[in-house]
Amino acid sequence: MADPYDILGVGRDATEQEIKSAYRKLAKQLHPDRNKDNPKAAEKFSDITKAYDMLSDKTQRGRYDRGEIDLEGNPTNPFGGMGGGGGFGGGRRGGPGAGYSEGFRGAGGEEVDLGDLFEGLFGGGRAGPMGGGGPRSGMGGGFGRSAPPPRKGADIAYRLRVPFVDAARLIEQRITLQDGKTIDLKLPAGVESGTQMRLRGKGEAGPGGSGDALVTIEIDRHPHFERDGDRVRLDLPITLSEALRGGKVRVPTVDGPVMLTIKPGTSGGTTMRLAGKGFSRKGGGRGDQLVTIQIVLPDDIAPLEKALEGWTDGANPRADLGA
Template sequence: MGVARTASEADIKKAYRKLAKELHPDKNKDNPKASERFSTVTQAYDLLNDKDKRARFDRGEIDGDGNPAAPFGFGSGAGNPGGFRPGPGGGGFQADGPDLSDIFENMFSGSGGGGRGGFAGGFGGFGRREQPKGGNVLYKLDVPFIDAVAAKPQRITLGDSKTIDLKLPAGLESGAQVRLAGKGQPGPGGNGDGIVTINVLTHRFFERVGDDVRLDLPISLAEAVLGASVRVPTAEGAVMLTVPKGSSSGKTLRLRGRGFHRKDGTRGDQLVTLMVDLPADDAALTEFVEGWKDSDVRNPRAGMDV
């Protein structure tokens, strides 16, 4: 992530947000390398944002992927017992397979030996140690844009075929991860966890701007000139919006509290930009404008020095 080993939590978060915006898959649809790096940066942020994992990484107990440093030269297995399990109705929920980062987590944490290996009296016997938990299982979940705005729970099917309703966290962004305690692989010391990485899908007319939702709203010439009360779509249903008299294209109105949920309990807004939609080849409108002398007395581009 390009931060120093002594970087603060604020520095790490700032670096992650900058890289996430640059590398987000929605902005790099033709650049698979950017998507790969986005995943790597997200994984690094998850590690550095966890105080326990960061401390273990600094001590050399785990690598940058969160996996324990391989003891006695053991490598990682090539198998992938995971697989794709769609949610009910074909939802975009996918299991990527087990995360083996926890299998060796406590292998050498015994109390009998004096060194990091945890052996009692050298190689003569093992000290007491905790039983390792099963590996974590990684999942990917595609969340519809309007569900993400409204923080609507997502029904998903896990690797054990059990169905749950996943509550979406406040401050949700693509790349965010949700930990499901005990929903991973079984092990002698208990189950590992399920790690769900969320991808917020794009929408055909809504757009995210920070915590706000932006919408271009077509209005008629009569509605713009005379003013009107019009229906406007939001993530939680249509609402009425008052268009002021004499509104021009580009005028932006605000629907408060219709944006994304924030971690502090507040919400962003929906920004509605008016776009005057003129009919094509309207004889009556053409005749009216030809007899209208506004262009002779007013220059709408005067502020541009032309």
Template sequence: MGYNVADPYTTLGVARTATEAEIKKAYRKLAKELHPDKNKDNPKASDRFSAVTNAYDLLNDKDKRARFDRGEIDGDGNPASPFGFGGGGGNPGGFRPGPGGGGFQADGPDLSDIFENMFSSGGRGGFAGGFGRAREKGGNILYKLDVPFVDAVTSKPQRITLGDGKTIDLKLPAGLESGAQMRLTGKGQPGPGGNGDGIVTLTVLPHRFFERAGDDVRLDLPISLSEAVLGASVRVPTPEGAVMLTVPKGSTSGKTLRLRGRGFHRKDGTRGDQLVTLMVDLPVDDDALIEFVTGWKDKDLRNPRGGLGV
């Protein structure tokens, strides 16, 4: 059974005057403490997690927060009773004695339209139909999902655990970038008008040697002096496994080679490339190399920095 939020401010432990930053900070702290992955043996924590998420979803929406503060909706985002019973945040829909003590007069908004819709003979469903049209869905539940870099490049499906403990596999969207969101229809809080949705925010994690450059993947590849001078065929890691790459004869550090179609998937169905930058790796204190360079340096009359004007 879902946990109904009586007062979102109380649920998050913040004052009604709390700023957006204060509300977000309180939510993050509680969500971290109550996340189902950390409380698998405590079903009450899952209920509280859902309640906290529902409260944040309402207060994070400026329009819904204002409507709640005015007493137009309750803590679950559902319309407050037009008769003022059980409403929060003042008495916008209440009644007071009319002039001279006779009858009643409504405070706040004009309720004539509400009653006209509820009791109109032309309305479908009459009284019950009036309330039925005001039914709202339950609140959304927010999730965060960290996606390994290689999985993001290869669009590998990701498994996520929902607030009710169930797991589903998500198909990653093409063109995925950190901060992208996916909507899980009907995976939110229950409500009179149906379930809300699950909103998943995706973060692509960094990799220890791959880097992203738009839709391309960059890699600095160490090669030996002999491979650079004489040329070679070397193994190169890619997000989908190692491949062979031809290093041209006479390659220098900074030379970039391209492996086509090894980058991120684009929305148009194409893929970026992998850009491999060669880095000549010299041995330290190699006597043979030192002896060779000592005898060869006088023969190399080039100025490799001439292009820089020095």
């Protein structure tokens, strides 16, 4: 199993800022939009995203460092708790995964209720006088006890990683179940990390019918977009000349690039709104995309210094701060 520190190229004592910087650098290099002819880049992009998700979460990072979980978030000792567990479905091409079902299993995989077993052997009732079985009569079935209804099969847990843009646009995701069958899963409006979907009858088979598949959604991070409720936030770098003179610039959105008009004299930190370019809402419609302007100076500032020679800006932009 790959190590998240090695994937991001940082040491185990790396700070949160060092981890974030390493992720952003790699994300820019490996983003699928920049490597459409290189399928391996998409795999590496997924790996660095998983590694960043792990190390940017203090709780998960601590559990990983202690050896309690692996990169996927699975317990390194899955049988330690004898409880339910999680399998994994892929993204659009998800791989098979199966969870550990609750209960005790026999060699054939069937769920065994130890209480029913002992009651069947010893009658299931309190002893009467002289050690008899009490007033119940009859042979078999626990001395007159009616047989319990047949049990359904166990539920199976899956975790499905969904790309950020797919989640915003509610693009169907393909998941492969334990039996090898694939289904296209429709994401619900307002989907977020932790959303759980129940697929009836897609669990393990049992005498009383099949159990269910429980799919927990995990939305991947994006190198540029950030989710804020039903809104999407983006820091948009523009040049000093674009800020001074204004004009139209291309802005990425989850639906594809759009043109945004920059007014002359726009200051850094100005936030602009693109209506309906966010996440879907449970009640209908979509949120907005908020674009915050970031003015970027040129690498070579000598021509700028020469052009501004002898000029000083007399304004005090910190006046409201009392500075």
